[in-house]
Each structure stands twice: as C-alpha cells, then as structure tokens.
Amino acid sequence: MTIYLQRKPGAPLASTVNIRNHQFISDAPIADGGGDEGPSPHELYDAALGACKAVSLMWFAKKKGIAVDDIHTEVTSDDSQERAGVYKIHTKVVISGTFSDAEFAQLTAVAEKCPVHKLMTAVTTEVTTTVERAAP
Template identity: 30%
Template sequence: MEASPLIPASVVIKVGPAALLAEVHAGRHTFFLDEPVAVGGQDLGPTPYDMLLSALGSCTAITLRLYATQKKWPLESIEVHLSHQRVHRKDCDKCEASGEMLEEVYKELRLLGPLSPEQRQRLQVISEKCPVQKTLTSGAMRIITTVAE
C-alpha cells in the first residue's frame, strides 16, 4: 500500500466498485467499516460515525485514566457512552439548507471507584480536554482534498 509522494499517509481506505465496505489500513492495523443493510451496506463493521464516536470516547477514557493515575485517585474503571444526532438549529422552513442543522454528540461518563464528588467534577472537566474533543470542537480544522494522478 503506497502513499502519495506528496502526502505521507497514516491511514488508507479502499472501497471497491460494488459494496460500501471500506477496508481501512491504519499503520500496521487493518479493519473494516461498513453501512447498515438498510442503506445499502452489508453491516460487516462499524459505521464511519461509530468510528468517530469511538475516537472521541477512547481519547476521553485514556485522558481520564492518565489524569487519575497521575493524581493517584481511586478510579477503578471508566465507561464512556456516546451517541450522535443531527438536530435543527431552530424551527424553520428551510431546515435542510446548509448550516441549518447542528451535529450533536452526547457523552456520558461512568466513573467507577470510590471517588469524592470533587474528584468526579474535576474528571468531568478533564474529559473535555482530550485532544480529539479539542480537535472536533475547535472550529479551526481545515481539510484539504486533492486528487492524485
């Protein structure tokens, strides 16, 4: 699998001519993403939005683990439950128009262990500082697309 000479790729995705199944190569790891049968996929893997939520959730949990370990807090286990939906910014006649929908992610933390209320509150604040969440909420990301020859 070769990267473009202009862009050293850390992730490469391949989709064939007939299916929606995406073969993902991330470093030395290979896995598949797909769409549900209801929208034309084969449901052989998580959806791209599942992976986006997975990136956010795992980054959150890892950030919390690192922080709690550094503080020597009794955080025994972390669960991050996530969901995504598109919601209308406001009631309007043109809600399907560009910019009228808002992407919304719900993130629920389950912090297991004998933590004090203050520790739980601090961990909630720290959870919002994970690098993936900062990237998603910064509004400063630019995606530059080119077509290779």
C-alpha cells in the first residue's frame, strides 16, 4: 500500500494526505507554526492505535458472535520523555453490550493484541528514506 502526501499550497506546514479513496489534512498546531487544519503526525500515530483496537474488537466480536453494542476508545499520550527515547501511550477502551465475563476476558486479550499495538511494541520497523530533487 502506498500513501501519498503533498504540501498544501499556501499553508505553512499542512499536507494533504491521500489514502486509498480518502483525503484529509495533516498539520501542526498553531503553537508549532502550523495552521491547525488537521491532526498532527503524532496525533495520527496515536489515533492509529485507538482505531486499531476498536476495529480489532468489533471484528473479533462479530466473528465470535459476541454481543458488542458500542466501543469507546480514549488515547492519551505523554511525550515529555520522547527525546530520551520513551513515548508513553495509554489507551482506555469501554465496551458496552451483553456478554459474559469469559467473553469480556477474550475481548480484553484482543485489545492487547491489535496489529498496530504489535507494530508499536514488538516489531522491528525498518524505515528507509529517499530524497530526490524535483525536475526543474
């Protein structure tokens, strides 16, 4: 999968993000020199974790026939030690529905194993970057 981003004309830091058939703006807050036209890259990173937990839980519940009515996910981050190599993310997932204690235990286990959670904690991610000069 390829995600395309392009600087938004006239905006100091904003980019238009294109993912499949979806388009949105990513920007920095005004305090950081942006126009606050959309979530920042850090916010998108954190949101990916919350979204993955919610999607994984709903997928699992549907697959197993567990009666989940709603999922509310909150993601809180602490970047105060990021420059020292520690970035803390806390997720809180509230699940409503009619399910047993055993089913709730299964859902809890799934929340800890969503693919993005694994990417953030248990996988070595290799990033390569190519920078090219645009043709005149």
